[in-house]
Amino acid sequence: MSESFKVKDGDQQLKEGAALASIAVSSLMTAAKLVAGLLSGSLAVLSEAGHNLADIGATTLTYFAIRIAHKPADDEHQYGHAKVEALAALIETGFLFALAAFILVEAVRRLGGHPAEIEASPLIFGILFISITVDFFRWRRLKAIARRTKSEALAADALHFSSDMIASLLAIAGLVAAQFGFPQGDALAALGVAGFVAVAGFEIGRRTIDALVDAAPKGLADKVASIAASVPGVIKVETVRLRPAGPEVIGDLEITVARTLSLEKVAAIKVNVAAEIKAKHPDVSVTIATQPIAVDSETILERILLIAAKRHAPVHHVTVQEVEGRTAISFDVEVDGRMPLGNAHEIASGLEDEIGREFGSDIEVESHIEPLEPRQLPGRDADPDVRAEIESALFQRAHDQGALLDIHNVRVRRTPSGLVVNYHCRVDPALSVDEVHDQVDALERKIRAAFKTISRIVGHAEPAR
Structure with a gap:
C-alpha cells in the first residue's frame, strides 16, 4: 500500500472515531440537560436539551455520511462520494433552523403570558458547567480533526459544540436572573439560544452550499494559474476550473504550448505542471489539457517540417x-x-x-x-576480396580529397538491390555540417562510379580527436 493511501485510511479512521465519540457525548449531554430542564422548568435549559437531541440525529447522520464519502468512485459516481459529507451538513442546517424556530415560538409565548416558575438547584448549575467543559474540549478536538481531514460534516459538528457552549452560558444567565426575581430572564435567554442556533445553522449552510454548488476556494484558481504559467514551455494559461470534492480540490487546466514541440516534450511539460501544483497545493488535483499555437519565434523550416x-x-x-x-x-x-x-x-x-x-x-x-525503400532487405556479408577492394578504394579516394581522415569500420553487404556499403571516418571538428556533407557526398559519387554494383553508401563522420 502506498504512503498516500495509508494517510487517507488513517484520516478516515480518525474521522469515524471522532463522529462516534460525538454521538456518545451528545447522548450523555442530552440526557443530563433534559433532566435539568424538567427539574428546573427552564425553557433555556430545555432548549439546550432539544439542541443536543438534534445534535444526536445530526451526528449520527455525519457518521454514516463519512463512511459513504470514503467509498471509491464507481460507474454512477465517477468523481467519488465526497459530497455526501456536504449533503449531511446541509441536513444538519435544516435541523438547526427548525430547532431555532421552535425555541423562538416558545420563548415569545412565555414572554407574552405568565412567566413559568423556575427552580434552579446546584445540581442544575453543575450539569450546565460540566456541559460547557465537555463542549469546549469536544469543540477543540473536532475542529482540529476537521481541519486536518477537510471534513465538512465534522466542521459542522465542531460548530455545533461551539454554539452549545454559548447556549449553555445563556441558560445559566437565565437561571440566575430567575433566582433574583426576574423570571422573564429565562425566556430571554432562550431567545439568545435560538439566535445562536440560527447563526450556527447559517454558517454551516453557507459553507455546505458552497461545496454543493462547486464554489472554488477563493483565490486558489489564480494561484494555480500562476504556478502553471511559471513552468518552462507553458506559453499561457487559458482556463482554470476548480471545485471542492471532500478533502480535495479537483479541476481542469488548459495551457498553450508551441505547436512545434514533440509529443514527448508536451507530455513532459504536463507532468512538470502537475508536479509544481501538487508541491505547493497537495490537495489540488487537476487534469491538464494542452492547446498548440504558433509562436513568433518559429522559423520557416520549423513551420514546413511541422506541416x-x-x-x-x-x-x-x-x-x-x-x-x-x-x-x-x-x-x-x-x-x-x-x-x-x-x-x-x-x-x-x-x-x-x-x-x-x-x-x-x-x-x-x-x-x-x-x-x-520501405522494405527490409535480406543481406549477407560480401566476399572478403570484394570488401577489401572497396575498402582500398575508400582509403585512396578519401586521401585524395584530404578532408576525410581515418577510414575505418568498413562493412559491405550483398542485397537483392545491390551492394550496401557502410563506413566511418574522422574529420576536423571545426568543419561545418555542410562542408562535411559535401565531402561525404563527393566520396560516395566516386565510389559508386567505380563500382556499378553498389546501390547505397552510408558514411558516418566523427570528429577527429
Whole structure:
C-alpha cells in the first residue's frame, strides 16, 4: 500500500472515531440537560436539551455520511462520494433552523403570558458547567480533526459544540436572573439560544452550499494559474476550473504550448505542471489539457517540417530563397518507391498546397519526389576480396580529397538491390555540417562510379580527436 493511501485510511479512521465519540457525548449531554430542564422548568435549559437531541440525529447522520464519502468512485459516481459529507451538513442546517424556530415560538409565548416558575438547584448549575467543559474540549478536538481531514460534516459538528457552549452560558444567565426575581430572564435567554442556533445553522449552510454548488476556494484558481504559467514551455494559461470534492480540490487546466514541440516534450511539460501544483497545493488535483499555437519565434523550416509531420510526409533538403521580394521554397519529399506516380504526385501537391496556405498565396512552392525503400532487405556479408577492394578504394579516394581522415569500420553487404556499403571516418571538428556533407557526398559519387554494383553508401563522420 502506498504512503498516500495509508494517510487517507488513517484520516478516515480518525474521522469515524471522532463522529462516534460525538454521538456518545451528545447522548450523555442530552440526557443530563433534559433532566435539568424538567427539574428546573427552564425553557433555556430545555432548549439546550432539544439542541443536543438534534445534535444526536445530526451526528449520527455525519457518521454514516463519512463512511459513504470514503467509498471509491464507481460507474454512477465517477468523481467519488465526497459530497455526501456536504449533503449531511446541509441536513444538519435544516435541523438547526427548525430547532431555532421552535425555541423562538416558545420563548415569545412565555414572554407574552405568565412567566413559568423556575427552580434552579446546584445540581442544575453543575450539569450546565460540566456541559460547557465537555463542549469546549469536544469543540477543540473536532475542529482540529476537521481541519486536518477537510471534513465538512465534522466542521459542522465542531460548530455545533461551539454554539452549545454559548447556549449553555445563556441558560445559566437565565437561571440566575430567575433566582433574583426576574423570571422573564429565562425566556430571554432562550431567545439568545435560538439566535445562536440560527447563526450556527447559517454558517454551516453557507459553507455546505458552497461545496454543493462547486464554489472554488477563493483565490486558489489564480494561484494555480500562476504556478502553471511559471513552468518552462507553458506559453499561457487559458482556463482554470476548480471545485471542492471532500478533502480535495479537483479541476481542469488548459495551457498553450508551441505547436512545434514533440509529443514527448508536451507530455513532459504536463507532468512538470502537475508536479509544481501538487508541491505547493497537495490537495489540488487537476487534469491538464494542452492547446498548440504558433509562436513568433518559429522559423520557416520549423513551420514546413511541422506541416510535413502532420501529413506523415518525410521531407529533407528544404531550401528557402528570397527572390525579388518573393519567398521560394523547395524540398524533397519521400514516398514509397512502389507507389504509382499519380498517388505520389497527389501527396506532394497536397503538401505544397498546405504550405502555401500557411505562408500565403504570394509564395512559390516546389517539391521533388524521391523514392523511399520501405522494405527490409535480406543481406549477407560480401566476399572478403570484394570488401577489401572497396575498402582500398575508400582509403585512396578519401586521401585524395584530404578532408576525410581515418577510414575505418568498413562493412559491405550483398542485397537483392545491390551492394550496401557502410563506413566511418574522422574529420576536423571545426568543419561545418555542410562542408562535411559535401565531402561525404563527393566520396560516395566516386565510389559508386567505380563500382556499378553498389546501390547505397552510408558514411558516418566523427570528429577527429
